[in-house]
Amino acid sequence: MHIAPFDNENRPIVDVDDALVPLNYFNIVKLKAGERFRYAVPGYETCIVPATGTIDVTVGGQSYDALGTRTVDVWDGEPEGVYVPVGMTAEFTCLTDGAEIFIAGAKYDKVLEPFDVRVAELDKVQYGSDDTKTHRKIKHILGQQQADKVGRLLVSELFTVGQGGWSGFPSHKHDTDRLPDETRHDETYNFRFKPNYGSGVQMLQREDNKPGDAYHIMDGSTICLDKGYHPCCVLPGYEMYYFTILGGLSQRSLKQYFQPTHAAQLHTIPGIMDMVAKFK
Template sequence: MSELLVKPSGETGKVIDITPESAGWRYVGFALHRLSAAQGVSAVTGDREVCLVFVSGTGTVTAGGQNLGPLGGRESPFDGKPAAVYVPGNCNWSVMAETDLELAVCSAPALTGRAVRVIAPEAMSQEVRGKGTNTRYVTNILPETDGVADSLLVVEVITPGGHTSSYPPHKHDRDALPDESYLEETYYHRLNPHQGFAFQRVYTEDRTLDETLLIEDGVTTLVPKGYHPCAAIHGYDLYYLNVMAGPRRVWRFHNQPEHEWLLGG
């Protein structure tokens, strides 16, 4: 199996655990917990900031000594917007599942002292990107325009079956602002119906990295560098939760020049 593809380690508990050390990079961390009702998870952020994303289900959250109450509620990541919580560095947090719960823990370096913040679904902007069979639907959880975080950028995308996404191919692997920013990235994928599949290609201009990955329900792709388009197969919608972070909290990407013509007209 490709080192860029991380499959769940089991059915319950922490089933995905990606750290900067395991990924071989510096910034992005991603974990996924699958909990049954009355099961819980807790942690201390330390020198990391965290965004808790309720992929599905409901849980009661405590963070920084505050009881934030029950959050979440959607039945699947294809059913409306999520709820999320921003937790700064050096802060305790815990989640107790009230229903079956899929909880994503997105992390990156904490650089300043910030406050715990609930990011309610109604506070998240949505947008449609692309046209035709390149149309996809984006929910901004922690966008660049939101100054609540030090490093984290978090977004959800739904790509209908038969459509492409993260396309035309683009990359963000150079710290060369204002033209391009260096951002590591993870893609947590889900499919609807769950037995479907999709494809993702991760490749560099010189093809020293060039891998085409079979995307099945529940896997995570690592994007350390290069272009990284996705293709959803007819009949199966593709969801992914993106986590990005780098030396600066700015998303500036470079389109692959030979495919940039697709943006015109």
């Protein structure tokens, strides 16, 4: 499902027990200097990630000062985040002229401990090639390095390398718990483009070799994925970014099932298996 860009007025874009992606939660909060935002999400663990701006965060009596390094846009520096345990109250205050903050969440039933993820603790991977039109890099905020601290939530940022090209290819899905072949993970994206008047296409093919759907994505578009194969692409001349939330039903580690029609191309894209291994 495509949710077109709109002013959500700091209210959840994907709320708890969403009809399509009940394992996910997503909010965008925009603040001016000195403004505060306070929230708690019962039944969901969450992660606070400034898209731009710098904030002070408090969670469960713990303080995490000066979170966020970016000013102009998501390309302007590295991401940082704070993990918020299930149902715990978090509050953050804007330190810069303005800030845009992503709140990512996944359904979970245990209360863990809060922690922060700074630039030095990011888990990065780059794969693909210009020749295969699949060159991109991924910055894991809650990734493999945080596996023992988090319940079901995976949070990352994905960037195309260069202008134009494809992401999420070879096409894969993760909508059914049937280990060892696949896990059920609901997924939510929020897209940005550089320049911001760029755009792209999100494909969604629910069955192999049968026609699916395509959504025209723009700067600020949100995509919710409950099932099906879901590659996306950006127009030539533009760069694409998407904030990625994955929530697992029975485990945190993601097991992707690659579309049989295109699975042979796994062997043509440099570094793709290293990428797959990081979603743990």
